[in-house]
Amino acid sequence: MKERLQELQQEALDKVNEATTLEALQTIRVSYLGKKGPITEVLRGMGKLSPEERPVIGELANKVREAIANQLDNKKADLEAQALEKKLETEKIDVTLPGRPVSVGGPHLLTSIVEEIEDLFIGMGFEVREGPEVETDYYNFEALNLPKDHPARDMQDSFYITEDLLLRTHTSPVQARTMNEYKGNKPVKMICPGKVYRRDTDDATHSHQFTQVEGLYVDKDVRMSDLKGVLNQFAKQFFGEEREIRLRPSFFPFTEPSVEMDISCKVCHGEGCSVCKQTGWIEILGGGMVHPRVLEMAGYDPTVYSGFAFGMGPERIAMLKYGVDDIRHFYTNDVRFLKQYHKA
Amino acid sequence: MLVSLNWLKNYVDLQGLPPESLADKITKTGIEVEGIDYVAAKSTNVVVGYVESCEKHPDADKLNVCQVNVGEETLQIVCGAPNVAAGQKVVVAKPGAVLPGNFKIKKAKLRGVESNGMICSLQELGIVEKFVPKDVAEGIFVLPNDVEAGADALQLLNLDDAILELGLTPNRSDALSMLGVAYEVAAILDVDVKLPDTSVSMIEAKATDEVGLTVDAPELNPYYAAFVIKDIKVGPSPLWMRNYLIAAGIRPINNVVDITNYVLLEYGQPLHAFDFDTFGSDEIVVRRAKQNETMTTLDDQTRDLTTDHLVITNGQEPTALAGVMGGANAEVSDTTTTVLLEAAYFDPKAVRIASKHHGLRSESSARFEKGIDPNRVYAAGLRACQLLAAHANGTVLSDPVIFDRLDKSEKQVTIETTRINERLGTDMTDEEIAIILKKLGFTFEQDGEKFDVAIPTRRQDISQFEDMLEEVARIYGYDHLPYTLPQGAAQAGGLTKAQELKRFVKNYFEGAGLKEAITYSLTTTNRAQMLVSPEIKAQSVTPIRLAMPMSEEHSTLRLSILPEMLDSLAYNLARKQANLGYYEVGTVFISEEEKVTKQPKELLRAGAAVTGEWLAHPWQQEKKAADFFLIKGILEGLFDRLHVDATFEPTKIDGMHPGRTAIVKVGHTVIGFVGQVHPKLQKDFDLKDTFVFDIDLEYLIEQHENEPSFNKIPRFPTVTRDIALVVDETVSAGDIQQTIETNAGPLLKEIQVFDLYQGDRLEAGKKSLAFHLLYLDPERTLTDDEVEASYQTILTAVQDAHKAELRS
Known part of the structure; x- marks a missing residue:
């Protein structure tokens, strides 16, 4: 009986080893380990054995079963792995084919620049203010020290709607409005981005509609050196640590002293090249100390309060930063232009 | 303002600075130098030649063969100029010379005759055509006879000059004169200004005996001086003067005119010379013009005048439009012998009004408009008399006629060192401030740190502390x-909730696949009325038009973002970019009045447009054209993110497809619309099928509830039941959904349409709609009975409301 069991084990293991399909393994499992299989049959004859022999044979039979079952499991795992490998082989795809395009949009370049400027100044404690695009003559001009017949009004020919209403020519009216709202007794620290309009014929460098970001800081004891420090911090963060700034005297009716700020040319680092017209510097923005008349009209006492203001054009900045060659690109919405700036 | 450095050297020592470094210093101190013109300074080998003989070329009618003595040698030069003649002193570019434009002169043969150089015109020497005197514009330039053959002609013609182009800001009109620039440069270089000599010998005879003066409008003309100069011989002005005028961009005409222009440039004081013999009387009357009076100006134009205009008259009729242009009747001509010279101060505003009215911006009006130096008017008159005596044979009568009510006093401004330092963030000493004031040429009285500064009248732009602050700062x-960084109390910066929400919405659109567009706010009147959302239309009485548009294209403020966006789509389509999705967040402008009198309402809207293929994957033959449900899906996604409960109802809007457009409502408020553009309008714009929405972003931002609150994540499973209904095809899915929602009871959490069928398997005119119904009780597991009860209620309700039948 013992021999018979060992014989059966060998026979089954051989068959398992030879099997090549899962079905064959199942047949072997049923035929050897099933209720009608030879091992069961052998065990049925146990009754004839002596009480001493019975446990020995029983244990042997279990071992044989276990060995066969183990081998079956191992072989099954092998065959399954092979089958999977084969299946995966047939599932092979050309991974070099293009993927399914995802429809992704993105912001306009001007928005990216404006938001970057906003975030830089928010970091310095500024709030963002907005105002109407159709302005009154008072806020657009008079409150900014540009009375009627002022020669400086020549500088900005405007789109009037009525004698008193016009499309704002700069975002500076928002400064006057904010100061008025703050009633002359608390500090103002704000920037105001927005659309502005001037009577220009559209060409490569002019646009009747464009964007401006202006900043205003009014408090007690604000110094011109603070303007220089804040603009320097902005320039370095926005254009790069290695860029230098330079202030030049200029003129704006709403600031006194007035400045224009240049940054060192990225291309030649101040040596002079065609980008900076041989000067080594590129004009970026205008600003100055808020004119006492402007403070006064907005209800701030110019002997107590002082402040600085500045303004810049995101179109110009974009043209300098990215080499955009025509301001009209910002408004035709040519998708080939817009897409270039949807990247990080 | 063009500034010849050779001319400037007469008033201020430039200390041998190269033009570039001088320009850099001027720019940094306050006046931007926009360019430097070296004229012919880089040219060489250009000398004076004496034309010894001039004979016709044997083989060419228009050419002459000249023997020209250039000092050490005599050169044979073939010349084509019509005005060349023997005995002239001319400008010769010798072989090897390089003229402006890198034009090299070589020996050559012209029609068989050797030519060793070129006799030059002023144009060939780099002078801009319009500044060349008319008598030599067509030929070579002829020098005065007293110059020596062989001398450096560039120096003689002042072409070795460097000319600075100053970009003057409106406040710095003081630098509209050579003297003004000299003061500026003197402050920068810390040197003195040398004023021109104005000494003039006058004869005993008095001008006051020859001419009378009445000023009827002293408010517009507080100062008027009239000089009389006799024995004038009109002819060319001296070469140096012509050179300087050309350098400054003024064409020389004759000595009298050139002298008035020269003094205008030197002093910044406009002068006018009348021919006294044709003046028409011996009485000058300055008055406001009469309404409907006319006069003929020097340019032979008839000018209509009003009482806003100031005129100089002979008592009868105007002889000059004050400060703007002289009259044709008393113009200086070749035969003029007596000059009546005017040196006056005219009111800036009056001159501005007149020059604007007549479209005449002259060198004179530009200076009067900005305010001239009251203390230079008389001196400039004297200077002109001196020059007329020296260069036009003039005899100057003594006792010029003067009317004077002009305030010539200097303004006082007080500054203190502490206050200057506080405002600038500097630590200057009293001594440093004093040095700066001296450099500026300002006189002052110092008391410790306090300076009482007398502002010279040439600096009309300085009147208060801050102006002086700038002067000190720039020097x-x-x-x-x-x-430094501001010392004020730190405050947190940031965006407002509305600004944050606006960024959120824009980011959402971009995530949904739309590209941001920015279009013009100004459009055509026609487009301004296109695709206007009903709630906007209800408020807007009329589109807002500019008073004076530059073109119809940008004449009217938009009421919708969409028309210009469609234009952008068309622009791209024309460039073979067919698959497009845009959004824009921007303002529209609503006037609630027929005739605009107050600021319009400005509303923030969001518009979007999609056209072409959406999500195409070519090699898998997948193409999904943009359609109504794409654009609606984007909008629904937005509403979901903003937790807005919006409904869509079919509607008709001008310019939109009548069967594929819905208004969007929140409760009873219409906030916009969505749909397909009308095929006719699509055609007008050259577009294919285009789907758009336009919604009121301001409303969405205003209505937005703050942070969403936490909803427990359900621990119990949802139960799903499906219901498929057959209804008339006119019944909308939205209506059925509405009925289900109102009748299902609180356990129904969500309804999803998952099938729409119309076709053979149904009766004609019918459609089948199938919905997933999702039930949930967050507190316990639902029983079949509860769900079944709700399902049955729903079924009865839709049968009643929509004659719906359960699809078998």
Whole structure:
């Protein structure tokens, strides 16, 4: 009986080893380990054995079963792995084919620049203010020290709607409005981005509609050196640590002293090249100390309060930063232009 | 303002600075030098030649063969100029010369005759055509006879000059004169200004005996001086003067006119010379013009005048439009012998009004408009008399006629060192401030740190502390200001909730696949009325038109973002970019009045447009054209993110497809619309099928509830039941959904349409709609009975409301 069991084990293991399909393994499992299989049959004859022999044979039979079952499991795992490998082989795809395009949009370049400027100044404690695009003559001009017949009004020919209403020519009216709202007794620290309009014929460098970001800081004891420090911090963060700034005297009716700020040319680092017209510097923005008349009209006492203001054009900045060659690109919405700036 | 450095040297020592470094210093101190013109300074080998003989070329009618003595040698030169003649002193470019434009002169043969150089015109020497005197515009330039053959002609013609182009800001009109620039440069270089000599010998005879003066409008003309100069011989002005005028961009005409222009440039004081013999009387009357009076100006134009205009008259009729242009009747001509010279101060505003009215911006009006130096008017008159005596044979009568009510006093401004330092962030000493004031040429009285500064009248732009602050700062040097950060109390910056929400919405659109567009707010009147959302239309009485548009294209403020966006789509389509999705967030402008009198309402809207293929994957033959449900899906996604409960109802809007457009409502409020553009309008714009929405972003932002609150994540499973209904095809899915929602009871959490069928398997005119119904009780597991009860209620309700039948 013992021999018979060992014989059966060998026979089954051989068959398992030879099997090549899962079905064959199942047949072997049923035929050897099933209720009608030879091992069961052998065990049925146990009754004839002596009480001493019975446990020995029983244990042997279990071992044989276990060995066969183990081998079956191992072989099954092998065959399954092979089958999977084969299946995966047939599932092979050309991974070099293009993927399914995802429809992704993105912001306009001007928005990216404006938001970057906003975030830089928010970091310095500024709030963002907005105002109407159709302005009154008072806020657009008079409150900014540009009375009627002022020669400086020549500088900005405007789109009037009525004698008193016009499309704002700069975002500076928002400064006057904010100061008025703050009633002359608390500090103002704000920037105001927005659309502005001037009577220009559209060409490569002019646009009747464009964007401006202006900043205003009014408090007690604000110094011109603070303007220089804040603009320097902005320039370095926005254009790069290695860029230098330079202030030049200029003129704006709403600031006194007035400045224009240049940054060192990225291309030649101040040596002079065609980008900076041989000067080594590129004009970026205008600003100055808020004119006492402007403070006064907005209800701030110019002997107590002082402040600085500045303004810049995101179109110009974009043209300098990215080499955009025509301001009209910002408004035709040519998708080939817009897409270039949807990247990080 | 063009500034010849050779001319400037007469008033201020430039200390041998190269033009570039001088320009750099001027720019940094306050006046931007926009360019430097070297004229012919880089040219060589250009000398004076004496034309010894001039004979016709044997083989060419228009050419002459000249023997020209150039000092050490005599050169044979073939010349084509019509005005060349023997005995002239001319400008010769010798072989090897390089003229402006890198034009090299070589020996050559012209029609068989050797030519060793070129006799030059002023144009060939780099002078701009319009500044060349008319008598030599067509030929070579002829020099005065007293110059020596062989001498450096560039120096003689002042072409070795460097000319600075100053970009003057409106406040710095003081630099509209050579003297003004000299003061500026003197402050920068810390040197003195040398004023021109104005000494003039006058004869005993008095001008006051020859001419009378009445000023009827002293408010517009507080100062008028009239000089009389006799024995004038009109002819060319001296070469140096012509050179300087050309350098400054003024064409020389004759000695009298040139002298008035020269003094205008030197002093910044416009002068006018009348021919006294044709003046028409011996009485000058300055008055406001009469309404409907006319006059003929020097340019032979008839000018209509009003009482806003100031005129100089002979008592009868105008002889000049004050400060703007002289009259044709008393113009100086070749035969003029007596000059009546005017040196006056005219009111800036009056001159501005007149020059604007007549479209005449002259060198004179530009200066009067900005305010001239009251203390230079008389001196400039004297200077002109001196020059007329020296260069036009003039005899100057004594006792000029003068009317004078002009305030010539100097303004006083007080500054203190402490206050200057506080405002600039510097630590200047009293001594440093005093040095800066001296450099500026300002006189002052110092008492410790306090300076009472007398502002010279040439600086009309300075009247208060801040103006002086700028003067001190710019001479101190903006470069030397320290970098500091504000000392004020720190405050947190940030965006408002509305601004954050606006960014959120824009980011959402971009995530949904739309590209941001920015279009013009100004459009055509026609487009301004296109695709206007009903709630906007209800408020807007009329589109807002500009008073004076530059073109119809940008004449009217938009009421919708969409028309210009469609234009952008068309622009791209024309460039073979067919698959497009845009959004824009921007303002529209609503006037609630027929005739605009107050600021319009400005509303923030969001518009979007999609066209072409959406999500195409070519090699898998997948193409999904943009359609109504794409654009609606984007909008629904937005509403979901903003937790807005919006409904869509079919509607008709001008310019939109009548069967594929819905208004969007929140509760009873219409906030916009969505749909397909009308095929006719699509055609007008050259577009294919285009789907758009336009919604009121301001409303969405205003209505937005703050943070969403936490909803427990359900621990119990949802139960799903499906219901498929057959209804008439006119019944909308939205209506059925509405009925289900109202009748299902609180356990129904969500309804999803998952099938729409119309076709053979149904009766004609019918459609089948199938819905997933999702039930949930967050507190316990639902029983079949509860769900079944709700399902049955729903079924009865839709049968009643929509004659719906359960699809078998």
